[in-house]
Amino acid sequence: MVSLPASYPVLRTADGVPLKLSLRRAERRSKLRAFGLVLPLMLFILCTFALPIGFMLYRAVANPEIVENLPHTTAAVARWDGRDLPDEAVYAALAEDLKETQKTRNTGLVGKRLNYEIPGVRSKVIRTGRDVEKVDAGPWKDVLIKADPMWGQHDTWVVLQRAAHPFTTYYLLSAVDLRWDSNNSLARAFPDQAIFLTVFGRTIWISALVTVSTLLLGFPVAYLLASLPVRSSNLLMIMVLMPFWTSLLVRTTAWVVLLQNKGVINDALLSLGLIDERLNLIFNRGGTVLAMTHIQLPFTILPIYSVMKTISPTHLRAARSLGAGPFYAFWRIYFPQTLPGIGAGCLLTFILSLGYYITPALVGGPLDQMISYFVALYTNRELNWGMASALGAVLLVMTLMLYGVYNRLLGIDKVKLG
Amino acid sequence: MTIKFTRLALWMASGAVALAMPSVASAQDFTMVSWGGAYQKSQEEAFVKPYMAKFGAKVTEEEYNGEVSKIRAMVQSGTVSWDVVDVDSATVRQACDEGILETIDYSKVLPKKDFVEGALHECGVPNIVYSTIFAYDADKIKSDPPTKIADLFDTKKWPGKRALWKNPFGNLEAALMADGVPANKVYETLRTPAGVDRAFKKLDTIKKDVVWWEAGAQPAQLLASGEVVMAQAWNGRIFDATKNGKNFKIVWDGQLQDWDLWAIPKGSKHLDAAYKFIAFASDPKIIATQTKYISYGPAVLAAIPNVPPDILKDLPTAPENSKNVLVNDAQFWGDNGEELRKRFNTWLAQ
Numbered sequence: 128m129v130s131l132p133a134s135y136p137v138l139r140t141a142d143g144v145p146l147k148l149s150l151r152r153a154e155r156r157s158k159l160r161a162f163g164l165v166l167p168l169m170l171f172i173l174c175t176f177a178l179p180i181g182f183m184l185y186r187a188v189a190n191p192e193i194v195e196n197l198p199h200t201t202a203a204v205a206r207w208d209g210r211d212l213p214d215e216a217v218y219a220a221l222a223e224d225l226k227e228t229q230k231t232r233n234t235g236l237v238g239k240r241l242n243y244e245i246p247g248v249r250s251k252v253i254r255t256g257r258d259v260e261k262v263d264a265g266p267w268k269d270v271l272i273k274a275d276p277m278w279g280q281h282d283t284w285v286v287l288q289r290a291a292h293p294f295t296t297y298y299l300l301s302a303v304d305l306r307w308d309s310n311n312s313l314a315r316a317f318p319d320q321a322i323f324l325t326v327f328g329r330t331i332w333i334s335a336l337v338t339v340s341t342l343l344l345g346f347p348v349a350y351l352l353a354s355l356p357v358r359s360s361n362l363l364m365i366m367v368l369m370p371f372w373t374s375l376l377v378r379t380t381a382w383v384v385l386l387q388n389k390g391v392i393n394d395a396l397l398s399l400g401l402i403d404e405r406l407n408l409i410f411n412r413g414g415t416v417l418a419m420t421h422i423q424l425p426f427t428i429l430p431i432y433s434v435m436k437t438i439s440p441t442h443l444r445a446a447r448s449l450g451a452g453p454f455y456a457f458w459r460i461y462f463p464q465t466l467p468g469i470g471a472g473c474l475l476t477f478i479l480s481l482g483y484y485i486t487p488a489l490v491g492g493p494l495d496q497m498i499s500y501f502v503a504l505y506t507n508r509e510l511n512w513g514m515a516s517a518l519g520a521v522l523l524v525m526t527l528m529l530y531g532v533y534n535r536l537l538g539i540d541k542v543k544l545g
Numbered sequence: 546m547t548i549k550f551t552r553l554a555l556w557m558a559s560g561a562v563a564l565a566m567p568s569v570a571s572a573q574d575f576t577m578v579s580w581g582g583a584y585q586k587s588q589e590e591a592f593v594k595p596y597m598a599k600f601g602a603k604v605t606e607e608e609y610n611g612e613v614s615k616i617r618a619m620v621q622s623g624t625v626s627w628d629v630v631d632v633d634s635a636t637v638r639q640a641c642d643e644g645i646l647e648t649i650d651y652s653k654v655l656p657k658k659d660f661v662e663g664a665l666h667e668c669g670v671p672n673i674v675y676s677t678i679f680a681y682d683a684d685k686i687k688s689d690p691p692t693k694i695a696d697l698f699d700t701k702k703w704p705g706k707r708a709l710w711k712n713p714f715g716n717l718e719a720a721l722m723a724d725g726v727p728a729n730k731v732y733e734t735l736r737t738p739a740g741v742d743r744a745f746k747k748l749d750t751i752k753k754d755v756v757w758w759e760a761g762a763q764p765a766q767l768l769a770s771g772e773v774v775m776a777q778a779w780n781g782r783i784f785d786a787t788k789n790g791k792n793f794k795i796v797w798d799g800q801l802q803d804w805d806l807w808a809i810p811k812g813s814k815h816l817d818a819a820y821k822f823i824a825f826a827s828d829p830k831i832i833a834t835q836t837k838y839i840s841y842g843p844a845v846l847a848a849i850p851n852v853p854p855d856i857l858k859d860l861p862t863a864p865e866n867s868k869n870v871l872v873n874d875a876q877f878w879g880d881n882g883e884e885l886r887k888r889f890n891t892w893l894a895q
Contacts, residue, residue: 235642242883250880253642320887322894388706389771410756493757493893504890507612509883510643 180523186516190295192240193287196233197224201291204284209311213284218267221278225259243297243511244286244306251275282309298517323501323518327525330497333416333487334480338473340420341427345472346465349428353435371425379486382418383409386490415491419483426479427472434468471542474533481526498522573602575628575815575822581608582762583785587838588631592826599825602818610760613640616810620645625812628819632669632808635714638879640808641668647809653820655827661804661844663872669806670823671844672832676861677715677801679707680783681775682768683792694799694869695723697775698751705774708767711757713889714878715777715801718871720747722799732874741885745892757893768793784840784859797866803873804844836860 138146194201199220207213228234238252258274272279289307290297300306300313304321308314315321352363370378385391386409393405408414438461446456484499498518505515577593579585585608593604607627609615613636619625632640640646646668651657654670664671679697681690691703697719709716721731721740724747734740756773758764764778765786776783780800783793807823809816826832832843833851840859843849849862857863861870878885 232642232644235639235644239643239883246884247881249642249883319891322891326894387770387772488759496894501890507614509886510614510617510639512614 183516183519184523186512187298187520188294188296189513190240190290190292190297192236193290194293196228196231196237197221197291200224200287204288204291207284207288209285209288212268212279212281215266215268218271218278222259222262222267222271225256229256229260240290241283241286243301244290245277245283248277248283251277285309285311295513298513299520301514302517302521323498323521326496326498326501327521329495330481330522331525331529333412333419333495333497334477334483336416337419337423337480338427338477340416341423341476342469342473344420345424345427346431346469348424349431349435349468352428352432353438354440367425367428370421375422375485378422379418379489382414382421382486382490386414386417409490410492412491412495415487415495418486418490419480422486423476423480427476430471430475431465431468434465434471438464466537467541470533470537474530474542478526478530481522572815573600573818573821574604575602575813575818576605576607576626577629577631577822578607578609578627579631580610580761582760583782583839584761584779584841587781587835587841588826590838591835592822592831595831596822596825600821604822611636613645616640617643617645620811623812625810625814627810628813628815629822630808630810631672631805634664634666634669634804634806634873634875635878635882637666637669637806637808638875639882641666642879645811647811647813647816649809650820654824655845659829659845659847661846664804664806664844666806666875669808670827671804671806672826673805673835673841674802674844674861675805675841676780676797677710677777677803678780678783678795678797678861679719679775679777680764680768680793680795682771683794685771685774690794691775691796692798694719694796696796697777698723698747700751700754703774706754706756706772707751708756708758708764708773708776708778710777711759711893713885714882716748716889717741717744717885718801719777719799720744722871723747728799728869728871731871732877735877736881741888745888748892765791765793780859780861781839781841797861798869799871800861800866800869801871801873802861803875805841 140146140149197220200217203217203220204213207217225234228237234253234256235249238249241252242249252275255271255274255278259270262270277283289295289311297307301316301320302323304316304324305313306316348363348367352360352367355363383390387393388405388407388409390409392408393402396402397405408417442460442464443456446460447453451459481497482499483497484503487495487497488500499522502515502518502522505511505518577588579588585606589606593606596602597604609630611633613632616627616630617640619627637646648667649670651670657665660671661674664674679691679694681703683690686703689702691697691699696703697707717735718731721734721744722728724743726734726740735744756767758767758776761779761782764773764776765782767773768776769786769791780795783795787793807826809819809823813819827845829843829845829847830851832845833848833853835841835843836852836856840856840861842860842862843852852860858865860866
């Protein structure tokens with residue numbers, strides 16, 4: 128708005144209110160109305176999207192097992208200087224807490240948490256709990272060490288002291304193959320447990336492969352859809368959308384039937400005499416990428432198609448009439464205009480592929496399992512929700528970083544969905 | 546006109562409310578959860594339907610694949626909707642240690658001595674004896690079939706893929722037995738790090754030929770489609786496939802026997818109905834009827850004479866099948882299951 132010189136008389140509306148004030152009030156009203164319309168959706172997204180992600184991030188660092196179940200030990204071991212072994216007061220606190228956990232049947236939880244960092248310790252903790260329950264008094268240090276020698280080891284107490292905090296970095300570090308060693312310094316995780324960096328790399332690689340294949344296969348289809356006359360274009364569109372509307376599980380199972388050893392493809396190739404021995408098409412990387420490409424194709428085709436529909440055919444004709452060859456005209460005039468659609472389609476496909484779980488589980492081999500398989504494993508079988516949340520948190524951060532890179536390179540405002 | 550409309554609206558509203566109100570729930574209603582497929586079908590026919598008929602109750606059935614996390618989520622959030630869950634012996638230990646199962650009051654079921662020795666647990670009532678075996682399609686392997694557990698690992702004589710459970714349970718034991726460890730020394734060996742390394746080394750020899758299954762119905766399916774030439778499976782699922790016309794043969798050598806148990810999640814809202822069902826299903830005459838539908842042996846001692854004779858030869862406990870039996874050491878898996886699963890998953894992913 129142009130600001131008027133101070134000597135100018137203040138403009139007023141018919142009822143004497145200054146024009147600026149009246150305008151601001153009217154704008155605020157329309158803004159509130161717009162906000163009111165968006166409010167239900169915002170609340171919905173907050174409840175179903177933001178809150179669960181917040182809980183997941185919280186669970187990735189939450190460490191309640193020791194703090195809640197061994198409260199006296201937590202307080203006592205905080206005062207330990209970390210050298211040799213703690214003194215009798217700490218042992219007494221531990222014994223008191225273990226007696227309580229035996230009553231509430233939570234000793235197993237304590238053992239489970241310590242077991243993450245010291246393998247094999249869970250049953251020892253449970254056994255200690257049972258032994259302590261029977262003893263009434265006495266120098267607790269001796270009682271506990273007699274129950275299991277692990278309580279006389281410096282490393283055990285280092286781990287316990289580290290675990291006796293409301294928050295922990297253990298899960299997040301494990302998710303990137305790191306750990307705290309006995310000197311409380313960062314070290315690489317043990318080689319027989321360090322798989323997550325490989326799996327994250329594999330997830331990104333497979334997603335990239337799927338994105339590139341959907342682009343190569345989908346661009347010509349989108350071009351055809353955009354340039355054919357309406358009748359054939361509609362028919363082709365139905366053929367693109369129909370699989371899109373079919374259940375994901377049905378499509379994946381169909382691929383199993385096609386690709387399996389005695390499946391349709393192998394039988395057909397064998398009977399045509401094109402191959403002598405049955406091909407291994409399933410339970411490997413090829414099968415996984417193939418099935419995922421098929422499922423992701425409509426996600427790539429549709430944004431590109433929408434953008435292509437807005438490109439006027441006269442541009443190409445003008446370029447040709449000015450002397451450009453067919454490929455040159457396509458590459459310099461048509462293709463750059465489709466880039467926003469390509470960006471949208473590829474971004475959508477890539478991010479969706481990062482989270483794939485069902486297809487690699489059914490069609491892939493053990494070396495094709497993506498990160499979501501491990502999230503499901505830790506959630507369902509291992510009951511280690513801290514680890515599952517940490518893996519999810521790392522995946523989220525990784526996705527945001529890749530999105531940031533994409534934004535820097537191409538610019539998100541250049542993405543168009545139609 | 547307005548009065549008529551109002552009255553009509555009132556009638557419609559009350560009718561809608563009456564329809565929307567849930568029917569009165571009987572105290573015997575509850576939710577039962579099991580492993581799906583042929584096994585759950587057998588429980589439905591032998592226990593659930595007769596229970597519903599006898600007590601006029603409504604039993605809701607659900608399925609799961611052994612994921613303890615679902616029980617834990619329910620107990621932690623306080624909304625326990627499962628009342629009776631069929632769990633395996635490793636799960637009952639793990640879940641009981643975490644405090645998410647009710648302690649069983651055996652006075653409401655049967656005296657403890659009535660159950661198979663070694664199967665009892667404070668948080669679960671044993672129901673079946675099942676076995677992890679491996680099977681092959683006799684239509685495809687017509688001559689010189691496999692007869693020993695070591696044959697599962699012999700890809701020279703019987704080339705082709707094998708189907709194994711995506712779980713170290715059953716695989717580590719089979720690997721050691723195939724490597725020459727006698728059945729009575731298997732768990733002793735597995736308690737040593739060298740023993741576990743030996744098992745994984747043996748599994749490495751067939752790793753590239755394995756198709757890993759996760760649901761109990763898959764191994765029979767993989768055998769039938771010809772995807773694998775031998776499949777490790779739970780014996781009842783193979784029996785069900787042969788009942789449906791397939792010519793699968795089970796190799797009983799090196800069978801790994803284990804029990805399933807009925808467990809009650811802590812905080813279940815239908816505790817009485819749950820106990821009533823478990824007592825009903827543990828009755829020696831009733832539990833024996835399950836063998837009509839699936840070849841799992843009853844865990845109740847008094848039920849064994851009631852088993853129909855024609856099914857006896859298919860039970861894991863039949864003498865002709867029990868020449869080289871390994872009985873599961875639930876204590877071992879309870880203590881070391883978590884590490885071994887972690888190591889197994891890492892081994893799989895590398």
